[in-house]
Amino acid sequence: MSNGLLPISVASRTITNLSGEPNGYGTPAYNGFMYPNNIGHNHRGVEEVQRIIMSLKSGIESEVKWSLSTLTRVSVHPVIMLEDLPFVGNELIKFFIRPFHWILEQKPNKVNQTAISFSLDSLLTLRNLSQDLSNQQWLSQIKPLKKHIIEVLRFLLNWFYVESHQIHSLKVYENQFKEALGYLLDLLEPLSCYYIDNTKNDPLFNLLLNFSTITNDKAVFVSIIKTLSHLLIIREKATDGNDTNGEDDSPARTPNNCIDSIKDTHLESIVNQLLINDNDLAFTVLEFLKQYLTSEALHPEHPSSVKDSQNLRLEYLLQINSSKSNFNTLVKQLPLLTVSNLPLNDVSSIRPISQLTLTKRSHFSGVPSTLPDLPPELYSLIVRFPEPLRATTWLRCCYEPFTNQVSNNPESTDVVPGEVTQISLWKAYEKQFQEIWDSADGKQHPEYKALLPAVDFIKNVSHAFPNSEAMVVALEPPTDPPKKKFIIKGIQPRQFAVNIDVGNYEALKPIPVSSINPSENYKLPIGHVEPEKFDHALNSLSESILSSNITKSLEAVTPINLTACELLDYIIDEVLETRENSTEENIFRLYNSHWLPDTVYSNPSLVEGGLINPKWLKYLI
Numbered sequence: 001m002s003n004g005l006l007p008i009s010v011a012s013r014t015i016t017n018l019s020g021e022p023n024g025y026g027t028p029a030y031n032g033f034m035y036p037n038n039i040g041h042n043h044r045g046v047e048e049v050q051r052i053i054m055s056l057k058s059g060i061e062s063e064v065k066w067s068l069s070t071l072t073r074v075s076v077h078p079v080i081m082l083e084d085l086p087f088v089g090n091e092l093i094k095f096f097i098r099p100f101h102w103i104l105e106q107k108p109n110k111v112n113q114t115a116i117s118f119s120l121d122s123l124l125t126l127r128n129l130s131q132d133l134s135n136q137q138w139l140s141q142i143k144p145l146k147k148h149i150i151e152v153l154r155f156l157l158n159w160f161y162v163e164s165h166q167i168h169s170l171k172v173y174e175n176q177f178k179e180a181l182g183y184l185l186d187l188l189e190p191l192s193c194y195y196i197d198n199t200k201n202d203p204l205f206n207l208l209l210n211f212s213t214i215t216n217d218k219a220v221f222v223s224i225i226k227t228l229s230h231l232l233i234i235r236e237k238a239t240d241g242n243d244t245n246g247e248d249d250s251p252a253r254t255p256n257n258c259i260d261s262i263k264d265t266h267l268e269s270i271v272n273q274l275l276i277n278d279n280d281l282a283f284t285v286l287e288f289l290k291q292y293l294t295s296e297a298l299h300p301e302h303p304s305s306v307k308d309s310q311n312l313r314l315e316y317l318l319q320i321n322s323s324k325s326n327f328n329t330l331v332k333q334l335p336l337l338t339v340s341n342l343p344l345n346d347v348s349s350i351r352p353i354s355q356l357t358l359t360k361r362s363h364f365s366g367v368p369s370t371l372p373d374l375p376p377e378l379y380s381l382i383v384r385f386p387e388p389l390r391a392t393t394w395l396r397c398c399y400e401p402f403t404n405q406v407s408n409n410p411e412s413t414d415v416v417p418g419e420v421t422q423i424s425l426w427k428a429y430e431k432q433f434q435e436i437w438d439s440a441d442g443k444q445h446p447e448y449k450a451l452l453p454a455v456d457f458i459k460n461v462s463h464a465f466p467n468s469e470a471m472v473v474a475l476e477p478p479t480d481p482p483k484k485k486f487i488i489k490g491i492q493p494r495q496f497a498v499n500i501d502v503g504n505y506e507a508l509k510p511i512p513v514s515s516i517n518p519s520e521n522y523k524l525p526i527g528h529v530e531p532e533k534f535d536h537a538l539n540s541l542s543e544s545i546l547s548s549n550i551t552k553s554l555e556a557v558t559p560i561n562l563t564a565c566e567l568l569d570y571i572i573d574e575v576l577e578t579r580e581n582s583t584e585e586n587i588f589r590l591y592n593s594h595w596l597p598d599t600v601y602s603n604p605s606l607v608e609g610g611l612i613n614p615k616w617l618k619y620l621i
Contacts, residue, residue: 048074049085056091062113068095068121075128082129082138089138093145100152108167116176123180127187128380129255140194149188150204156181157207161214164376185223192230198258205231213269218281219356225284229291238555241348257297261311264326267292271326274333279560282337286563292317314574327584330571332591337564338611339599342556347598355364371398371428371499378489382500383433386450388460394432396503420493422470422486425461426454426526458488465491465507557611565611576619585619593620 026317046054052070055063071092071529074080082089099115102108127133139145158165159177170177198205205228212224234257273281299309320325374382374397384395402418429451430437436448452460462468468490475483498506575584597620599606606612 005550019576049080053085053087056088064095065114066117068092068118068125071125072128073123075125078132080129080135081132082135083438086138088569089142092122092126093142094122096117096126097148097152100148103155103167103170104151108169111170111173111549113173116173120176120180120183123183129181130187130190135287136190136194137233140191146191146195146204149191149411150185152180153184153188154207155202156184157211161211182219185220185227188227189223192227193233195231196233197235197473198231199256200258200261202231202258206261209262209266213266218278218403221273222280222284225288229288230293232257232295232297234295234297244304255298255300255303255309257295257296259292260299264316264319265320268319268326271317271329274329279558282340283560283563286337286560286567288565289317293567312572314571315399318571318575320575324584327575328587330567331584331588334564334568335592335616336465336569338568339603339606340560340564341558342561342603342606344599344606345602347602361547371432371493372495374398374432376499378499379432383448385435386449388456388463390433390449391429391452391457391460392464393500393503394429395461395491396496396507397497397500398428398432399465400492400494400506401465401467402492418492419487419489420491422458422488424605425488428459429457461488461491557609561611565613568616572613572616572619585603588619596620 021097023388035610048070052067055067058064071080071088080088095118097119099111100117102110102115122486126139127540130139155165156177159174160181163215192204195204208224208228208231210229212221215221215224273285276282293310295313296306296308297309298304298306299312301312316323318330320327374394376399382390382397392489433448433451436451451457462470468488471486471487471489473487474483572588576582576588579585597610599616600612608612
């Protein structure tokens with residue numbers, strides 16, 4: 001046997017002497033002398049729980065102090081069952097409420113440190129005991145307890161958030177009041193699950209609702225919102241199993257539930273917490289919103305329809321008929337929360353489709369012979385720019401870079417793909433802004449800056465299009481003297497003018513290396529590609545994305561992701577699906593069109609796992 005500690009009998013009748021041999025007399029032998037055992041030897045005395053009860057009944061301050069501190073210690077473990085020890089439970093409630101009753105009775109002078117300490121010990125013990133289901137049930141059946149909790153909670157919340165309610169003589173206990181508030185909210189959270197079917201005038205619900213918009217303490221706010229969610233619970237309708245018609249045997253519900261005492265200001269304050277990057281706040285708010293939207297409590301305007309009552313509360317929550325502030329916040333944050341903290345692929349990390357070998361087209365396909373006209377609003381903007389910004393912007397809006405620098409066409413023309421003559425470029429620029437220099441009185445327009453000189457304009461082309469180049473080419477067949485053509489290589493006229501952002505992007509983006517199949521047939525249809533190669537490249541890309549993190553994302557799903565997905569799906573079904581070309585649809589597109597399609601494209605597991613509903617994407621097109 002190992003040399004460990006062994007159980008010791010508390011009533012052993014075999015006495016062993018120092019040599020390890022029993023002497024048979026029942027008393028220890030030391031050096032040959034016999035000594036009797038002390039009275040009470042090996043007797044542990046009264047059980048601790050019984051000692052606690054006796055100390056509480058004694059009323060002696062030192063004994064009460066010992067019993068309450070001991071209860072605080074043992075309450076961490078489920079050894080105290082209040083159903084079996086109702087005296088202990090009632091005493092804890094008595095000591096918890098005592099100093100606060102003195103305060104509410106306008107007798108603050110009776111409050112002392114001992115009473116506050118006893119109150120805190122009792123409250124902490126109740127808080128710990130309430131974590132056990134049987135103790136929750138016992139405490140919830142003590143009717144005066146809810147009234148006491150409301151009184152103390154009102155005092156503590158007013159103390160910290162309404163300065164006029166503070167009493168100067170009690171300032172010394174402020175830290176202990178803060179401790180008590182935390183314990184009380186923790187106690188109330190499980191007990192509130194039993195306070196169901198609350199009316200619009202329920203004092204506890206309205207007290208917590210009002211202070212939810214005042215507090216800036218995260219722990220207090222989270223506890224309040226969790227408690228409010230519990231207070232929204234209503235009793236399920238019970239049906240008699242023997243009733244074949246399934247008629248409701250429970251009392252008829254009346255449209256007087258506390259849920260309809262929630263104002264839009266309360267909802268807006270709660271929803272705005274989703275803008276804070278905090279998982280505890282997000283989960284608490286999402287659970288509250290879910291409870292609010294799925295409640296089967298009847299609304300006074302629809303006393304006989306649960307569905308109509310729920311739809312009315314949804315419109316109220318989203319502020320559909322007013323500011324739509326909550327709708328903006330929710331359609332912005334819910335998609336983000338749906339994918340938050342998931343190991344997602346970045347769209348930039350997806351390998352693009354490999355460069356395809358395209359069949360060469362006709363040289364003249366898609367190259368217009370005339371410049372596009374600037375729309376009036378775009379012209380009125382560009383004409384006011386200073387030079388050379390005006391010339392650069394106009395070039396990018398009316399011309400486009402040409403990626404294929406190879407030209408096999410020997411003919412001399414201004415519409416060869418990938419080149420324009422310098423003289424045609426200058427004439428087009430001069431004609432576009434004719435009103436600046438060709439006024440009726442022969443003077444320059446006073447409102448606009450002068451145009452660039454021709455030489456400076458041509459030099460500026462390479463700034464507008466970094467991949468372009470000014471060149472001089474000899475015409476064929478050779479002549480004497482040889483004729484030359486001054487061109488800009490690398491740009492060509494657009495078919496339609498584009499806005500400034502598009503023009504700047506296309507002019508400055510890197511040009512990929514393209515591969516052209518040297519074919520003698522230049523008359524293939526415009527846009528012709530080899531379908532087999534294209535399909536193979538597209539399928540390879542899709543397979544690489546699907547195999548990248550198809551399971552990793554789903555394994556990391558949290559309750560926040562699931563609840564946010566559920567709420568967003570409900571909002572889209574009830575709002576966007578029922579309105580065509582609505583303002584709400586445009587708001588949803590505004591916040592999500594720039595990131596959600598790319599995220600789904602690079603993370604198809606979101607759709608496969610049900611976190612993203614494919615029908616959401618149709619509102620982003």
